[in-house]
Amino acid sequence: QPYLKERLVAIVSATKPTDTFVENCLSKQIQLIAFNRNWKIPTLSSVACDHRYGGEAAAEHFITNGHINIGIVEGPTGSFVSNERCKGFKNHFKNLNKIKLFHEIGNFTYEGGFESAKKLLKKNITALFCADDTMAFGCLDYIKENTKLNIPKEIEIIGYDDISTAHWHSYNLTTIRQPIRQMSKLVTQIIDDNIKDPEFEPINHVIQGKFIYRNTTR
Structure with missing residues (x-):
């Protein structure tokens, strides 16, 4: 109770809450902040990476390098993050009829x-976009263990997130880096501003990721 009275309670979530949960938080003056997505609820603040931008950046790289047959490895069906990243990627090819996406x-x-990777390589792809780094690692290992394809001369691979393993020598994965530290600082700032100002207006931050070039692209 003392913490509630001083408005010192905050919930940071990546999962969309129910309307009832939102109403309960607001009635108790508990801050509820969306992390890494925008729920588009007017009364709530959010901090998110621009997932579509990352997908677009990966697509632009493949277009520049002249790829025609391109593979996409998506996350679970219904995943907001995967859907946004892959939408950005796919939409970048909308007017390029000669390009085939698998x-x-x-x-x-x-x-x-x-x-x-095992299935997509049967489509003679020369480029591969993965909606996260972990799937990209699986693709890389399949290619290294079961084919003679040269990475990146014969096939390019781009992941997403830039997790710590991505820069390991065995992977050296080109990827889209999520600015997690910057996003975390913004969440902290929102919480602090909300505590200081009872009339604080909800704010939505969308931050672009960064294309990190390593050894899996040309």
Whole structure:
């Protein structure tokens, strides 16, 4: 109770809450902040990476390098993050009829990426976009263990997130970096501003990721 009276309670969530939960938080003056997505609820603040921008950046790289047959490894069906990243990627090819896109579901797992690469390589792809780094690792290992394809001369691979493993020598994965530290600082700032000012207006931050070039692209 003392914390509630001083408005010192905040909930940061990546999962969309129910209307009832939102109403309960607001009635108790508990801050509720959307992290890494925008729920588009006017009364709530959010801090998110521009997932579509990252997908667009990956697509532009493949277009520049002249790829025609391109594979996409997506996360679980219904995943907001995967859908946004892949929408940005796919939409960038809308007016380029000569380009063929092939899809597999990797469920954000290493095994899913491994199996997806096995299927997609039958389509003679020369480029591969993965909606997260873990699936990209699975794709890379399948290619290294089961084919003689040269990475990146014969096939390019781009992941997403830039998790710590991405820069390991065994992967050296080109990826889209999520600005997690910057996003976390903004969440902290929102909480602090809300505590200081009872009339604080909800704010939505959308931050672009960064294309990190490593050894899996030319």
